[in-house]
Amino acid sequence: MQEGYTTADGRKIGGVVMEMKNITLRFGGVVAIKDISFDIREGEIRAIIGPNGAGKSSMLNVISGFYIPSEGEVWYRGAKRPQLRPYEVAQQGIARTFQNIALFEGMSVLDNVMTGRLGHMKSGLIAQALWKGKAEAEEVANREVAERVIDFLEIQHIRKTPVGRLPYGLKKRVELARALAAEPKLLLLDEPMAGMNVEEKEDMSRFILDVNDEFGTTITLIEHDMGVVMDLSDRVVVMDYGKKIGDGTPDEVRNNQAVIDAYLGVSND
Numbered sequence: 001m002q003e004g005y006t007t008a009d010g011r012k013i014g015g016v017v018m019e020m021k022n023i024t025l026r027f028g029g030v031v032a033i034k035d036i037s038f039d040i041r042e043g044e045i046r047a048i049i050g051p052n053g054a055g056k057s058s059m060l061n062v063i064s065g066f067y068i069p070s071e072g073e074v075w076y077r078g079a080k081r082p083q084l085r086p087y088e089v090a091q092q093g094i095a096r097t098f099q100n101i102a103l104f105e106g107m108s109v110l111d112n113v114m115t116g117r118l119g120h121m122k123s124g125l126i127a128q129a130l131w132k133g134k135a136e137a138e139e140v141a142n143r144e145v146a147e148r149v150i151d152f153l154e155i156q157h158i159r160k161t162p163v164g165r166l167p168y169g170l171k172k173r174v175e176l177a178r179a180l181a182a183e184p185k186l187l188l189l190d191e192p193m194a195g196m197n198v199e200e201k202e203d204m205s206r207f208i209l210d211v212n213d214e215f216g217t218t219i220t221l222i223e224h225d226m227g228v229v230m231d232l233s234d235r236v237v238v239m240d241y242g243k244k245i246g247d248g249t250p251d252e253v254r255n256n257q258a259v260i261d262a263y264l265g266v267s268n269d
Ligand SMILES: Nc1ncnc2c1ncn2[C@@H]1O[C@H](COP(=O)(O)OP(=O)(O)OP(=O)(O)O)[C@@H](O)[C@H]1O
Pocket: 027, 030, 031, 032, 050, 051, 052, 053, 054, 055, 056, 057, 058, 059, 224
């Protein structure tokens, strides 16, 4: 699959954007990730699933630069990624959402979404004082991007509302909006459906598909619930006890005996 592939619904998936090569991650004596390799391709929706404690969050944290792997290499856009701080990874066009919503509760939806533009703001405080006009033009341009994302995710009606007053499902959508405002090349979603009711899950699924379709954003999500991601994803990595036990299309992993056993709690040792 070096040259990409065409999905069942006719979308063209490109070459490799990110490649995880033999990643191992240890926390003292705990091996959270054991020698895992997989790739993420341009334009695809790639899921990482697995039961509790499988190592999904740890893997997402390696991708986002929050954890440095104990062994192995992360390749991004054809180059081995050096040790970077998370904000430097973000500057390379990787944005993420968090499992436990990380928004400013007292701030409005619009202001929260604007924080997603911080990496794009070039004018520092001194520049703002010296060249007020330039800083203002930049602010207007950033606001336009934020407003476009707000329209796209259909949260115009709450743009002035403090986030703390919103129900859970809408907060998750605001978090998605903030990540999108960064105009990422690779969007990482940490359990985007966790804690949602059926209707909220359907809405979130639709928005994830729309983002991928409209902006061509490559998306990697981790999810506990296998059912939720099967309709959404092009390819799925399945983890269990830190190991990769499956990797392929939803149909392939659904019929993989090791995956079935892991979800039924059968030991593979
Ligand atoms: N910071 C840490 N320090 C020590 N151990 C950790 C740390 N983070 C994760 N672990 C351990 O690594 C293993 C994998 O955890 P991780 O949170 O990555 O799994 P997960 O698949 O995301 O689980 P869940 O679905 O419950 O969120 C677990 O045994 C966990 O206890």
